[in-house]
Amino acid sequence: MSETSSDEARRLADDARERVRFEEEALALADQVYRVARGVSRSKEEAEDLMQDAYARAFRSWRSFTPGTNLRAWLLRIVTNLNIDRGRRAQRTPDQQPLEETDYFLYNRLEAATGETEEERVLERLSQDNVAEALAAVPHDFRDVVVLVDIGDFSYADAAQILDIPIGTVMSRLHRGRRILKQELADLAVDAR
Amino acid sequence: MTAIDLCDWCEQVIQEYVDRELTEAEMKEAESHLETCSHCRKRYLFEASLRRYVRQSVPAMSPEMKARLSALRIEL
Numbered sequence: 362m363s364e365t366s367s368d369e370a371r372r373l374a375d376d377a378r379e380r381v382r383f384e385e386e387a388l389a390l391a392d393q394v395y396r397v398a399r400g401v402s403r404s405k406e407e408a409e410d411l412m413q414d415a416y417a418r419a420f421r422s423w424r425s426f427t428p429g430t431n432l433r434a435w436l437l438r439i440v441t442n443l444n445i446d447r448g449r450r451a452q453r454t455p456d457q458q459p460l461e462e463t464d465y466f467l468y469n470r471l472e473a474a475t476g477e478t479e480e481e482r483v484l485e486r487l488s489q490d491n492v493a494e495a496l497a498a499v500p501h502d503f504r505d506v507v508v509l510v511d512i513g514d515f516s517y518a519d520a521a522q523i524l525d526i527p528i529g530t531v532m533s534r535l536h537r538g539r540r541i542l543k544q545e546l547a548d549l550a551v552d553a554r
Numbered sequence: 555m556t557a558i559d560l561c562d563w564c565e566q567v568i569q570e571y572v573d574r575e576l577t578e579a580e581m582k583e584a585e586s587h588l589e590t591c592s593h594c595r596k597r598y599l600f601e602a603s604l605r606r607y608v609r610q611s612v613p614a615m616s617p618e619m620k621a622r623l624s625a626l627r628i629e630l
Contacts, residue, residue: 380628384627384628388620388623388624388627391615391620391623392614392615392620395614395615395619396612396614396615399612399613399615400612405613409619409622412615412619412623413622413623413626416623416626417626420626420627420628421628463565464565464566464568464569464601465565465568465597465600467600467604468596468597468600468601484600484603484604484607487607489607489610489611492607492608492611493611493612496608496611507608510573511605511608511609512608512609512612514609516573516575517573517575535569536569539569542608543604
């Protein structure tokens with residue numbers, strides 16, 4: 362074997378090793394990525410399609426990932442971009458409904474409805490289905506941020522990077538998104554009874 | 555700050571406090587208020603529990619889905 366072809370063989374072998382390592386690391390993060398994908402999707406089927414497209418794209422473009430940087434954030438950037446591409450522009454524009462003034466209003470309303478003051482007992486009033494339903498009702502621009510921070514456990518700075526928006530926008534969307542979520546929860550858990 | 559001012563301030567920063575996004579000095583200030591004020595502590599514990607609740611509301615990925623993702627790997 363000539364020196365050039367031996368160099369080429371070594372380069373190809375290194376390349377294959379790197380790609381395998383990338384794929385393994387990406388798959389090891391799939392559970393965490395799925396939770397966010399599920400949070401920003403309207404159904405399990407939609408979340409699974411989104412995951413499949415996102416991972417296919419990630420595996421194809423693995424070279425554009427810089428080793429040593431945050432792979433989970435990189436994968437979620439693909440997920441959120443794909444989700445936006447999937448006709449979500451046709452959805453309604455960000456919600457403009459008036460919101461409750463106090464951040465504690467959900468606690469206050471549940472406490473008033475149940476007479477309970479222990480936070481865990483107050484929370485028992487909510488079911489996980491309530492939470493999923495309420496989350497689905499939050500307009501997508503706000504829901505993306507709530508899901509990244511509350512479910513993905515990302516910092517504001519990471520969420521800003523993933524969604525390519527300023528950190529101040531993350532904070533304002535998070536604030537409003539959580540208020541909307543709480544209003545939906547209050548409607549489901551208190552007013553429906 | 556008076557006690558009532560501190561409660562108002564605490565409500566304003568409670569989300570950032572739960573998210574651990576306050577400065578170190580602000581975190582300490584909030585912590586020390588929450589230790590002494592049961593009104594704010596109850597609401598803080600509720601907010602923190604609600605956060606956990608939201609996190610748990612999303613079901614895990616199915617093993618079939620995991621297998622489908624593995625099958626997307628590019629063959630060597």
